Amino acid sequence: MVYYVCNNPINHLHMFNRSILSALLLFTSLCAYAQQGLISNINARKAVSLNGTWQYVVDPYETGFYDYRFRERGQNDVDAYWNNDIPANKTAKKEYGYIDKYSLQVPGDWNHQKAEFLYYEGTVWYKKSFDHLAPTAGSRYFLYFGAVNYKADVYLNGKKLGVHKGGFTPFNFEVPTSLLKEKNNFLVVKVDNKRYADEVPTLNTDWWNYGGITRDVKLVEVPQNFIQDYVIQLKPIPGKAPAATPLAEGWIKLNKAEPGAIITIEIPELKFKKQITATDSMAKFNFALPKLQLWDTEHPKLYNVVVSTANNRVEDKIGFRTIEASGRQVLLNGKPLFMRGICVHGEIAKEQRRAVGNADAKILLNQAIELNCNMVRLAHYPHDEGMVRMADSLGILVWSEIPVYWTINFGSKEILEKAKAQLNEMITRDHNRASVIIWSVGNETPVSPLRTEFMRNLITEARRLDGTRMISAALEVNYTALKDVNVVDDPLGEFVDLVAFNEYLGWYGGLPDKCRTTNWSTPYNKPLFISEVGGEAKGGFSADSLTRFSEEYLEWFYKEQTDMLKRMPDNYVGISPWILVDFKSPKRNHPVYQEGWNRKGLYDEFGNKKKAFFVLQDYYKRMEKERKNDTKK
Structure with missing residues (x-):
């Protein structure tokens, strides 16, 4: 609805x-x-x-x-x-x-x-x-x-x-x-x-x-009566890879009830064709898909899928894969996944405008690919549809989020309904996109009983709308110090599939060398993901590494952060630093270094790479090499 x-x-x-x-x-x-x-x-x-x-x-x-x-x-x-x-x-x-x-x-x-x-x-x-x-x-x-x-x-x-x-x-x-x-x-x-x-x-x-x-x-x-919506996905087998002949399941929704209407699903490349019968306005199905090539980040295979009735025909490009949080891991097609991510705003910085369409999506995703990412966190709102469809074709995993951001009136039923409406619209538009693996219900919301209940309601609604993906939220760093371990213990962790948190050690708290004595943990036996980390540097401003806003400071920041990540617990499944490109923000008003820009990008607003870009790129190359070595074993 x-x-x-x-x-x-x-x-x-x-x-x-x-x-x-x-x-x-x-x-x-x-x-x-x-x-x-x-x-x-x-x-x-x-x-x-x-x-x-x-x-x-x-x-x-x-x-x-x-x-x-x-x-x-x-x-x-x-x-x-x-x-x-x-x-x-x-x-x-x-x-x-x-x-x-x-x-x-x-x-x-x-x-x-x-x-x-x-x-x-x-x-x-x-x-x-x-x-x-x-x-x-x-x-x-x-x-x-x-x-x-x-x-x-x-x-x-x-x-x-x-x-x-x-x-x-x-x-x-x-x-x-x-x-x-x-x-x-x-x-x-x-x-x-x-x-x-x-x-x-x-x-x-x-x-x-x-x-x-x-x-x-x-x-x-x-x-007069048309195919309004549909879902065609692989049925997951918890903790396991899809079978050799996987089972697809889903539903077709007609705009009006038409009991007995015949609906045809075709995948021509697989020589697959099946007819199902509508009950009222809905038709549910499950069927085997022999000889199916799974979608993944290295082989983002998409199939032309045709859904038709006697008087309506809709075609789509759909990739088939499974994704789940299983124990302390994230599994893509049953295999452990490490997410080499980056946060992205829907903005073309060079032209100081909102991003729209395939051409803009290609610019942003190619910048992420050059960083050696396999994942993007689309912050802090659903991006243009071209972005997720381009991610489908390029094999880039997507975290998609509604703008429940910072502090709202968590006691308001009216605001909850507005958030649910946006959640519904986001999921309805993109629930057939293989690239989308995480629905996020918010970012950095302050801990309180009202807030936790509000967010829990959104998580429940997301699962009702789509039970095939992980549900998460970017948690604020509400951790407590336990000796030398920082414990991420937000009560929302009980309800999400992926425990994700934002941390800015070395930018909003102390200097980057604070990372040398910092370790992380969570009481939840779930995958742990760093959904934000970063600092600011004005592109082209060079100084020593102790000077704020210099490229050298941000370079040092990322060196200390990536060294700290070597000590992460075994449920650490990835990171999406903040952010790909500098972006406009009226909150950022330093007259020399910001001038209305948030400078946490790894690219500046002109598309130039900052020194920190190469630190993160090298870390991702090492992580990818380790993954390939583990696969060979």
Whole structure:
């Protein structure tokens, strides 16, 4: 279930005299078209791209949404910015308009496109006009958005389709065919990227708040009943490698109940074809896959998989593998895995913009590959779909995370539901991606009973949605000193599959040589993973190793850290240092060394490698060599 929230004018009844009935009627008209289920694998659907040039109106006071009494405007209010901006005649009053002089490119954040938008947080109205052939008889239409940061109110030809909250996950609304015109359709999206205490993420984050329609927009055409979602995965055998002829299992979900509908699953390369029968809107299955080549990091084999009904066909590229936390190890296809990771922000630093699409994904993942990584932690939110699909094809493992970040109101049921909605959207989009091995429910959340219960609920929800992957969270370093051993003892460790923690010894606590006497342990008999570690250095700034922000200091930091890792316990299964590339952050304000940049990258913002890059690269080469030697034994 994908959750959408409509602006309910009932909330404003105390501000003015309006009857309950009229408020209910208005609420119904606003929300009637909200689509309550995400369509997966959108790139395989028949669709028209609405990317390109959109006109805009900046509206920091939200004049186009509220009247002067701060009441939400009615659907037919001529001053509402979602209505056509062309005056009916020369005497008509219009105080807004959309013209080409004010235009932005979609997909893309507004911050990097116009200098005046650099720090802007507020409302921007986007407008796109498009033509459309007469709707095909028997077809249904959906507007699909890859992501809009943060809140999107969507209107077509003056009618509200719905509202979505969440800046990094996809959503779609059904479009009644009666709304579509052959000429001059008028699509308006009110985009609001303001930060609020009761949203996910909350007010305080250490990354740039890029606003806008940041990912693809499509008008999708599907049959009356269509394949909405599906899962096709290998059935794991706990603690063991897949059988010689492994068993695949999963389900197909139709958009509407159709008992008895025949659904066909094909994998042409394997000469495999099987038909199953729907029960209501669902069809579950399991079947053997002979001669299957497993997906792994060295051989990322993908198969063309076709799912079809009598009137709908969807194709996908799917890799088959198993992943699990087994005892004190992580097993990929039944074999012990060491994760040579790196954290990555969804940003192209050189152009100071949000990353989007395959070309950007290739840039970032190739930088990780040059570091000799086999894994990336996509922080701190779901990245563009192109990122995980590119990881599939390159054999890069993925940690994917929702932005439950630092401190939120863990006692709020409303915020929990918002987090669950984003978790659902993340998993629904990517649950067929072989590269994704970890769903993360948050980062550095402070320990308290309320917080642990909040996070436990998210873990339970993640397992309900997908029981084939590991569930984790990046824990804050809430450890206690026991002689010379630091014990990672966060109560959330009881519920996660992978005990992951962030540590910054030598940057936020003492100097790097503190690592020489530091050891690590956890009371949980589970794999132990370092989800962050790092320090800052401005690329090109050279000094002695004791000088903060110098490349030599960061080089020393990584030398001490990698030496410390030689003493890790036997359940140490990997590390993902913070971070691949320097990234923009308004929290980082040193006038010489930061200037609005978090400098913990191993590449600087121009793509130059810092000295610390080669220390970590060498460590990963040694770890890979040890793995190959162990395999030969």
